[in-house]
Amino acid sequence: MLIRKPADIRPSEITSKSNYVNRRSFIKAGLAAGGGLIASPGLSAVLPREPRAKLDDISPSPFSTDETPTSYEDITTYNNFYEFGTGKDDPHRNARDFEPWPWTLEVEGHADKTGAFHLEDFVKPYALEERIYRMRCVEAWSMVIPWVGIPLADVIKTLQPTSKAKYVAFRTLHDPKRMPGQRRRVLDWPYREGLTIAEAMHPLTILAVGVYDEVMPNQNGAPIRLVVPWKYGFKGIKSIVGIRFTERMPRTSWNMSAPHEYGFYANVNPNVDHPRWSQARERRIGSGLFASRQPTLMFNGYAEQVASLYEGLDLVRNY
Numbered sequence: 001m002l003i004r005k006p007a008d009i010r011p012s013e014i015t016s017k018s019n020y021v022n023r024r025s026f027i028k029a030g031l032a033a034g035g036g037l038i039a040s041p042g043l044s045a046v047l048p049r050e051p052r053a054k055l056d057d058i059s060p061s062p063f064s065t066d067e068t069p070t071s072y073e074d075i076t077t078y079n080n081f082y083e084f085g086t087g088k089d090d091p092h093r094n095a096r097d098f099e100p101w102p103w104t105l106e107v108e109g110h111a112d113k114t115g116a117f118h119l120e121d122f123v124k125p126y127a128l129e130e131r132i133y134r135m136r137c138v139e140a141w142s143m144v145i146p147w148v149g150i151p152l153a154d155v156i157k158t159l160q161p162t163s164k165a166k167y168v169a170f171r172t173l174h175d176p177k178r179m180p181g182q183r184r185r186v187l188d189w190p191y192r193e194g195l196t197i198a199e200a201m202h203p204l205t206i207l208a209v210g211v212y213d214e215v216m217p218n219q220n221g222a223p224i225r226l227v228v229p230w231k232y233g234f235k236g237i238k239s240i241v242g243i244r245f246t247e248r249m250p251r252t253s254w255n256m257s258a259p260h261e262y263g264f265y266a267n268v269n270p271n272v273d274h275p276r277w278s279q280a281r282e283r284r285i286g287s288g289l290f291a292s293r294q295p296t297l298m299f300n301g302y303a304e305q306v307a308s309l310y311e312g313l314d315l316v317r318n319y
C-alpha cells in the first residue's frame with residue numbers, strides 16, 4: 001500500500017502563524033529555501049506550468065468508476081464557471097488567456113500549520129492519483145470525469161487542524177481583471193464553498209490538479225479545485241486561493257444567493273427536488289441528443305461510501 005502522508009515536517013519548513021502575518025516575506029523566503037512543505041521520497045506531485053502539459057506518475061485509484069469517461073472535448077467545453085461568464089460555453093472561451101501561475105494558497109483559521117504556500121510546494125509532498133468520478137450538476141446533467149488529484153484528507157492531516165476546526169471553507173481567486181465574469185455582480189464574489197470536517201476528511205474528497213493526465217484546464221478550475229463526487233457540482237469550487245478551518249458553518253456562494261434552492265449540504269438526492277425542477281433523472285453529456293435521461297442515484301451512486309456521514313440527519317431539511 002502506498003503511504004501518502006508525508007514524513008514528519010520540521011517546523012522550520014512550515015509557515016507559522018506569525019509568518020502568515022508577514023506573508024510576502026515568507027513567500028520570498030520559501031522560494032530561497034526551496035519551498036514550504038518538504039517532499040518525502042517516493043511521492044512528490046509535480047505541477048508543470050504549461051497548458052495541456054502531461055502529469056507524471058499518476059497511480060490508479062480503487063475509488064474510480066468503470067463507466068466510460070466523458071470526452072475531453074465535452075469536459076472542457078460544457079462548464080459552469082461564472083467568473084468567466086454564465087453560459088455553458090463561456091468558460092472555455094473566456095478563460096483561454098487566464099494565467100494561473102504563480103499561484104499562492106493561503107491556509108487560515110483553526111490549524112497549526114497556517115500560512116501562505118506556493119502551490120507547487122503545497123502539493124509536492126503527495127502522490128497524484130487518477131479518480132474517475134461520476135459528476136452530477138444541480139441542473140440535472142452529468143459527466144464521468146477522470147480527475148487527477150490528491151486526497152484532501154492527506155493535506156488536512158499535514159495542516160493539523162485543532163479541535164475547534166468543525167468545517168473547512170474554500171474561496172476562489174477574486175480578480176476581476178483576470179476573471180472578467182467578476183465585473184458583473186451575478187454572485188457575491190469571491191465564490192465560496194465549504195464542507196464539514198468529516199466530509200473534507202472523507203477518502204472520496206480530493207483536490208484536483210488535472211483532467212485526463214494533463215494539468216487542470218483553466219475552464220475546469222486551474223490550477224487547483226475541489227471535487228466531492230456525491231454532491232452537486234457547485235460544491236466543487238474552482239481556482240482555490242484560500243482554505244480556512246472554522247468552528248461555525250461557513251457561508252457559501254449559492255446558499256447566500258438563493259438559500260431556498262441551494263443548501264449547505266447539496267448532497268445529490270433524487271428524492272428531494274429543486275424548487276423549480278425534478279432531481280430524479282439526469283442527462284449524461286455526450287450520450288446524444290435523443291438519449292433518454294438516466295435515473296439519478298442517491299448520493300450520486302456513492303451511498304455505500306458516504307451515507308454513514310449523514311446518519312440521523314434529516315436530508316429533506318438539510319438539502
Ligand SMILES: Nc1nc2c(c(=O)[nH]1)N[C@H]1C(S)=C(S)[C@@H](COP(=O)(O)O)O[C@H]1N2
Binds near residue numbers: 232
Ligand atoms: N469558482 C467557481 N467554481 C465553480 C463554479 C463557479 O461558477 N465558480 N461552478 C460550479 C458548478 S455549478 C459546476 S456544475 C462545476 C462545473 O465545472 P466542472 O465540469 O469543471 O466540474 O463547477 C463548479 N465550481
Ligand SMILES: [Mo]
Binds near residue numbers: 232233
Ligand atoms: Mo452546477
